[in-house]
Amino acid sequence: MQHLVKLNSGTSIVSLSLLCSFFAPYAVIATPPRNPDKSVNCDILVVGGGLSGAATAYEGLLAGKTVCLTEITDWLGGQISSQGTSALDERKTQRDKLFYSRGYLEIRQRIEKKYKELNPGKCWVSESCFLPKDGHDILSSILKDAEKKGKGKLQWFPNTVIKDLQISGDGKIIQRAIAIQHQPAPGSPPLNTFPLSQTITDAYTYQNSRRFTKTIIQFSAKSTKQKKSPTWYVVDASETGEIVGLADVPYRLGIDARSYLEPSSSSRTNDPYCPQGFTYTFAMEATEKPQPQTMPPFYLQYSPYYSYELKRLADFDLVFTYRRIWSAAPGEPKTFGGVRFTTPMPGDISMQNWTWGNDYRPGTSKDNLIYSREQLQSTGQLKPGSWMGGLRPDALRKGEEISLGYYYWLVAGTTDSQLGKGVKQPEPNHRFLSGYNSPMGTAHGLSKYPYMREGRRIIGRPNYAHPQGFTIWEVDISRRDYNDEFYKKNLSPSEYRALRATLAGLEAVSVLTGKKRPEDVAKRSRSTIFPDSVGIGYYAIDFHPCMTKSPPEAPGNTEREGERRGAGKSYPFPIALRAMIPQKIDNLIVGGKSIATSHIAAAAYRVHSFEWSAGAAAGVTAAFALKKDIAPYELVDDLPKVEPQLIELKTLLDKSGNPTAFPDTSIFNSDWDKWE
Secondary structure, three states, X not given: OHHHHOOOOEOOHHHHHHHHHHOOOOOOOOOXXXXXXXXXXXOEEEXXXXXXXXXXXXXXXXXXXXXXXXOOOOOOEHHHOOOOOOEOOOOHHHHHHOOOOHHHHHHHHHHHHHHOOOOOOOOOOOOOEOOHHHHHHHHHHHHHHHHHHHOOEEXXXXXXXXXXEEEOOOOOOEEEEEEEEEEEXXXXXXXXXXXXXXXXXXXXXXXXXXXXXXXEEEEEEOOOOOOOOOOOEEEEOOOOOHHHHHHOOOEEOOEXXXXXXXXXXXXXXXXXXXXXXXXXXXXXXXXXXXXXXXOXXXXXXXXXXXXXXXXXXXXXXXXXXXXXXXXXXXXXXXXXXXXXXXXXXXXXEEEEOOOOOOEEOOOOOOOOOEOOHHHHHHOOOXXXXXXXXXXXXXXXXXXXXXXXXXXXXXXXXXXXXXXXXXXXXOOOOEEEOEOOOOOXXXXXXEOOOOEEOOOOEEOEOOEOOEXXXXXXXXXXXXXXXXOOHHHHHHOOHHHHHHHHHHHOHHHHHHHHOOOXXXXXXXXOOOOOOOOOEEEEEOOOEOOOXXXXXXXXXXXXXXXXXXXXXXXXXXXXXXEEHHHHOEOOOOOEEEOHHHOOEOHHHHOOOOOHHHHHHHHHHHHHHHHHHHHHOOOHHHHOOOOOXXXXXXXXXXXXXXXXXXXXXXXXXXXXXXXXXXXX
């Protein structure tokens, strides 16, 4: 045990593999819950401490509410901290205008204040790349200041998972949430010693183990007053839509069937087993001299997968500086593949997040990470007290292994699965950073939680325009013109006409009635405008597709055919309140990546500023609903009729520095091409 405590940033991969084999997962058995060890009352319970959850808490605290915030890791921030992707994904025009939510702007300002510059890593993928551990510290200070300013109260529960929900007899209200918080058992190693695959089952088990001591916590409403509307709100800001799955509200997972709303879909049927890939990030440091590099025992299993992917990317310095999160000294200017950057110098630190590197991309029911509803039923996780996180631990393990193997490929590999021989050269002057004080804050060196690009996505409530449930689809945001033959061949004549009508904007009726041919109508040049927009986002429709065969790393495997067809540019897009309101449960609000989007739309609705905007909208909406004694669904249930209280909410958001629409948004404004 003492060796684990003394791990530092010089720990090698071979020592990590030995640690993992020595400390095999302990056998844990789910037991019926004992009485809670503590009861905690909240106005808003936020599940998930990522960017969306932190934003919800931030706005709730500024509104003077008591916010309980749970997180499976011990870091706030998700993408910018525990998931290691501390490189802000932004679009040029939005960044130039600094048109973001107030809390997101504060994050950027505090990064710049801490480092005396916004981009201490001198990366080229972003205007801001920094150390993940600082992401947690910055967010912690932001929430502390919001608590003081708004006179709210933050109750922070790290290392905590939701185990069960008590839902009212009519199925409409979450009355209580039961959680498990874990701490190291006496004599056991510190937290962050073992990767998630080895601890997740234990974390969701009530019983104490040799590894963890558990505290069972019961969350419930702070107010006991009788009201016509909910007295507290639960916000699912988790990375996978965990409460969505546990509460069993209608949702989608993976690919949506091809239709006039999702015309670029790779499948004629739904496929819940092919979401985007997930990634365990890690940090590596450039050194002056070659370092000993030891091949992980599982390397040969994954080596057929690794690649630079494209010739224009086949340069080690380019890959290293892509997400360089710390620049120790100025390097020499270099250009490769049209990209300008400075060469790595000893002491520089790079965070790795590469599609054909440490992405793990399962695409079948044999190896998918996020269990579908059918899989949850078959594994018994939907039974009371039986929830175990809704993930496949073995997929996590393989994601961890492919990431460790990718580091070895970068420094010692000589093969390339996509580009062939003679492309990849060894780069031994680097070391893998691990240890409790390393950038990822873990003894094993991997991120505390994988970067999740896609989770369960709710289906919003049905209305006259969305009889199957509200969803934001591909056609609502894509800049594609849909003129190529694929769409004419793969959609029926009626579907193709419906597609063109949907894209026709003000001339839609003329297309539907046959007064104009679909080919004669210009496509609108903006996103769909939703009257209930409560937030904004802007990013390309960016895919990391699942692989065709199982296992993903199989030699010769390929990406699922057609999955990248929907990728490309988007217009600046809105976040509709209806996309955040699930069916069935009235006091559940959904933020982050689990809002009601399609598979293709979700490929854009996933980056840092979007997550913050969605979380901010959730926090303001929850506080507003409590103050006005109105449920969120009541703000939108009469649309398209005027909803006075919806207008009041939108005005509150805008005036508080949380934009609900991009500048000059109007059905008459088609001038969006200038938004880069």
